[in-house]
Amino acid sequence: MEKIGTLECKTIISELTQGKELANQLKNHLHPEKSREACGSLVEKILSSYENALSVLNCMAMLGETASVSAPISESPNSLAGSPRSDGSNPFSKDQNQTDVFKKRKILPKWNEEVRVCSGTGLEGPLDDGYNWRKYGQKDILGASFPRAYYRCTHRHTQGCLATKQVQKSDEDPSIFEVNYRGRHTCIQERLKQNKEDYNVQKEEDSNHRHAEEIVISNEPGIKVETPDLNPAEEIFPSFSFPSTPIVSDGLETKFFLEPAKESNFTETYSPAFISPATSECNYFSESLCQMNDFWVDHNLQSSESDFTNIISTTTSVTNSPFRDWDFTTDSLEFDPSFPLDTSKYF
DNA sequence: AGGATTTGACCTTA
DNA sequence: TAAGGTCAAATCCT
Numbered sequence: 406m407e408k409i410g411t412l413e414c415k416t417i418i419s420e421l422t423q424g425k426e427l428a429n430q431l432k433n434h435l436h437p438e439k440s441r442e443a444c445g446s447l448v449e450k451i452l453s454s455y456e457n458a459l460s461v462l463n464c465m466a467m468l469g470e471t472a473s474v475s476a477p478i479s480e481s482p483n484s485l486a487g488s489p490r491s492d493g494s495n496p497f498s499k500d501q502n503q504t505d506v507f508k509k510r511k512i513l514p515k516w517n518e519e520v521r522v523c524s525g526t527g528l529e530g531p532l533d534d535g536y537n538w539r540k541y542g543q544k545d546i547l548g549a550s551f552p553r554a555y556y557r558c559t560h561r562h563t564q565g566c567l568a569t570k571q572v573q574k575s576d577e578d579p580s581i582f583e584v585n586y587r588g589r590h591t592c593i594q595e596r597l598k599q600n601k602e603d604y605n606v607q608k609e610e611d612s613n614h615r616h617a618e619e620i621v622i623s624n625e626p627g628i629k630v631e632t633p634d635l636n637p638a639e640e641i642f643p644s645f646s647f648p649s650t651p652i653v654s655d656g657l658e659t660k661f662f663l664e665p666a667k668e669s670n671f672t673e674t675y676s677p678a679f680i681s682p683a684t685s686e687c688n689y690f691s692e693s694l695c696q697m698n699d700f701w702v703d704h705n706l707q708s709s710e711s712d713f714t715n716i717i718s719t720t721t722s723v724t725n726s727p728f729r730d731w732d733f734t735t736d737s738l739e740f741d742p743s744f745p746l747d748t749s750k751y752f
Numbered sequence: 753a754g755g756a757t758t759t760g761a762c763c764t765t766a
Numbered sequence: 767t768a769a770g771g772t773c774a775a776a777t778c779c780t
Contacts (some may be wrong), residue, residue, distance in 0.1 A: 539757085542772060543757090543758075546770075559755095569772095
């Protein structure tokens, strides 16, 4: 097969994804009573073709990326784990790897949350999202009353997980923490395991702790995914079409998508969320929470390079629990070995 | 002792 | 060039 550059790949992916989205929109607007089935079938075929093409290209793109970006992360001690920056004795590690870091930063999906915590809880930060974070920096932001804290996944070095987040108190309301997530967790297995454990534990607990939260995925404003190098809509909707990881089809994650409007046991579903962000271990403090109704999350999935913003909204609880799974949604354009589609025939 | 946090310096981006 | 993001040594914590 002719070699296609990663950039070209991404362009193709972008175009295909846009086409797919347009087909989706067309599908939604199709209401002819007569040929509804025929049209629907046709659209489904179109979407299927897009999906297949995208999955192939995704694999190709990711294979191209892993050679240039991912490899140094895991193989070089001078990469993210801490490269000698000031001595300049290793121009490659400095110029190449550092550049890779910032290039990588650009292409990582981003999304925002606003998390409200009640005063008097003694919390130093917002509720966490079930992941283990390590704080690696803090900056005073111009015009902001509160500094911004930088967190990255604790498993960055052990598992090469590139997920990061930024936490900053809101100027308007100090009880609100604005959380900006970047990148997805590749340490998913551990988290999933923990989620399942929590899930099982919580199921055994009394239902007194139920704080029903409706997870609604609709076309209301609220969620924006920021995928700087890709069209946002292209990211969101394909992912719904073919979730790239088995996670969503296994266990509690599924609840959010298959039974979004049903009553959802909050603690059962979100208990991993109540972890202090200031600590990397799981310090649950759900007891310090105020009424769950006081908590809200505004998930903003947004694009930095497109005026087009697809909005999928949710009223949800405190954390990004359901939407840390937006990781996988935004990852749909990334290679996942467990992706069910058999792409071997293409190679 | 090992891991997490703090904080000033360095680097990239706009 | 300023602002934001990251690194890494120093320090703190368990």
